[in-house]
Amino acid sequence: MSITKVPSESDTIAVRAGLESDTQHGAVTPPLYLSTNYTFEGYDQPRTFDYSRSGNPTRQILAEAIAELEGGAGGVITSTGMSAVFLVLQLLKAGERILIPHDCYGGCFRLFRSFAERKIIEFDVVDQTDEKALKIALDKKPAMVWVETPSNPLLRVVDIEKISRLSKQSEAIVVVDNTFLSPLLQQPLSLGADIVIHSTTKYINGHSDIVGGAVVAKRESIYEDLKWWANCTGITGSPFDSFMVLRGLKTLDVRLERHNSNAKRIVDYLQAHSQVEKVYYPGLKDHPGHEIAARQQKDFGAMIAFRLEGGVENVKAFLSGLKIISLAESLGGVESLICHPSTMTHAAMTIEEQTVAGISQNLLRLSVGIENVDDLIADLERCFKQCQ
Ligand SMILES: *Cc1c(COP(=O)(O)O)cnc(C)c1O
Numbered sequence: 539m540s541i542t543k544v545p546s547e548s549d550t551i552a553v554r555a556g557l558e559s560d561t562q563h564g565a566v567t568p569p570l571y572l573s574t575n576y577t578f579e580g581y582d583q584p585r586t587f588d589y590s591r592s593g594n595p596t597r598q599i600l601a602e603a604i605a606e607l608e609g610g611a612g613g614v615i616t617s618t619g620m621s622a623v624f625l626v627l628q629l630l631k632a633g634e635r636i637l638i639p640h641d642c643y644g645g646c647f648r649l650f651r652s653f654a655e656r657k658i659i660e661f662d663v664v665d666q667t668d669e670k671a672l673k674i675a676l677d678k679k680p681a682m683v684w685v686e687t688p689s690n691p692l693l694r695v696v697d698i699e700k701i702s703r704l705s706k707q708s709e710a711i712v713v714v715d716n717t718f719l720s721p722l723l724q725q726p727l728s729l730g731a732d733i734v735i736h737s738t739t740k741y742i743n744g745h746s747d748i749v750g751g752a753v754v755a756k757r758e759s760i761y762e763d764l765k766w767w768a769n770c771t772g773i774t775g776s777p778f779d780s781f782m783v784l785r786g787l788k789t790l791d792v793r794l795e796r797h798n799s800n801a802k803r804i805v806d807y808l809q810a811h812s813q814v815e816k817v818y819y820p821g822l823k824d825h826p827g828h829e830i831a832a833r834q835q836k837d838f839g840a841m842i843a844f845r846l847e848g849g850v851e852n853v854k855a856f857l858s859g860l861k862i863i864s865l866a867e868s869l870g871g872v873e874s875l876i877c878h879p880s881t882m883t884h885a886a887m888t889i890e891e892q893t894v895a896g897i898s899q900n901l902l903r904l905s906v907g908i909e910n911v912d913d914l915i916a917d918l919e920r921c922f923k924q925c926q
Contacts, residue, residue: 541602548607548722549791555603556784570781571595590777592769597780601752603787604742607721608734610754612761614768615780619717619737620645621773622751626682626713626733627653628767629760634681635660639696641689641895643715644884650684663894666696667826672704679708685731686715687724688831691843691879691903692896693818695827698834702730711760717741717870722791723836727756733764740870743786744793748779793872796908797840803911804904804918808844813852813922815900818843840906841869843879850899852925853878859921862913869905874914877903 540546542554556568571594576587587593597615605613616622623646630636638650640663654661664675666685676683683705687696702712713733714726720741726734736742738750753768755761768774775783805819820831821838831838846852857865863874867882877883879897887895906914 541599541606551603551606552722552790553788555606555787556599559599568596568599568781568784570777572777591772591774594774594777594780596777596784597775600775600780600784600787603784604721604736604738604752605754607725608716608754609725609727610734610756610761611758612765613752613754614761614764615738615775615783616751616753616768616773617775617779618749619735619739619751620649622735622737622753623649623715625753625764625768625771625773626735627659628771629711629763630659630681632658633660635662635678636682636684637662637664637675637678637680637710638684639666639686639689639694640664641692641694641897642684642686643690643717644879644886646684646686646715647891648886665694666701667694672701676704676708676710680705680710683710683712684715685712685726686718688718688820688827688839688841690718690841691818691883691901693718693820693825693827693839693841693843695820695825695831695834697830698724698726698729698731706730718841719835719839720790720794722794723839724834727754729834732756732760738783738786739868741794741797742790742870743783744790744871745782745786746868746871746873748782750775750779750783793908794837794840797906798837800908800911800914801838801840801842801906804906804914805842807915807918808842811922813847813925815845815847842904842906844902844904845898846900846902846925848900848926853900853902855924855926856902856921859924860917861920862909862917863904863907869903871905872908874907874909874917875905877905879903 559568601613601615650661653659705712712731714731716734717737734754736752808814808817819842863876866875
């Protein structure tokens with residue numbers, strides 16, 4: 539069944555999810571249901587919803603929309619992206635192994651490591667683009683394989699189809715963190731993954747005014763498990779945040795077009811700049827994951843990482859020139875953001891762990907927004923002028 543009246547393309551689903559669902563007044567936009575609880579029609583006659591932790595009409599529309607966009611059996615909306623990760627970890631039994639990428643989102647890494655330190659799970663870290671290392675790690679029979687592609691902050695690209703195929707041989711559940719692209723640019727379930735997670739805080743909401751998460755399962759049985767654990771642990775998303783994300787979702791496709799085209803212009807500018815040591819962007823032909831990205835993604839996204847010439851002094855000087863782009867963590871909003879992964883997003887990793895992940899002191903990460911691209915380039919030019 540489709541969330542729209544007739545089966546539609548993704549960009550139509552994103553715009554029309556939940557429209558005209560209000561049978562009482564015929565509201566065009568779905569109402570925001572803040573009510574904690576819902577009456578029973580009578581003795582032993584529950585309605586669709588009874589209590590807002592377990593289920594909420596506004597949240598349900600968002601869950602169905604994201605699930606349909608990802609091509610899954612069902613979705614759960616969580617309070618944050620991290621609670622989406624936490625929810626997925628509930629599928630593991632004590633002592634089971636999870637295989638994670640060496641450069642996954644810092645917060646995910648911290649959660650996996652903390653669970654491992656408390657002996658709740660075991661975890662192995664591997665560069666998933668290194669097929670030999672990956673196969674050795676899979677020989678340890680992990681129950682779950684965690685994939686993040688493109689990865690944060692270096693935009694490494696993992697072949698979802700291939701890693702799913704290899705992982706299935708050891709019967710592992712494959713989870714893909716699809717935050718950097720959204721379902722409009724990449725659909726991991728169609729490439730063999732079992733679960734997709736999102737920090738909806740990023741592109742899906744897109745306006746940097748909520749935190750939220752989503753988990754979508756390909757199979758009904760896994761979805762039911764996730765739904766049970768979401769209610770049990772109480773990590774479901776708030777109705778208001780769900781309403782906001784549903785609103786953001788409507789413009790996701792047009793935002794992405796502008797994000798992507800701005801990013802390409804900025805990559806060209808950085809590539810040509812003498813004070814840039816290296817640019818990381820999957821759209822570049824010499825990027826090691828370029829061919830895979832071109833195959834499995836609809837576009838290359840709007841996240842860019844680059845290394846400045848010189849040391850940390852140059853990074854400080856560079857950042858002092860900013861007049862438009864904000865120095866802040868997070869990504870995927872309409873506004874351009876720049877961050878220094880080593881001291882910001884990835885500060886929870888030790889210096890050794892950062893080095894393994896390729897996070898050096900001169901690395902900067904750019905989340906390209908939808909402003910006028912010439913203004914953004916002028917801003918970067920001001921920053922370069924501050925450097926020696
Ligand atoms: C932000 C982010 C998360 C965590 O999401 P929150 O909404 O901040 O809890 C997880 N994975 C990736 C790739 C992210 O960028």
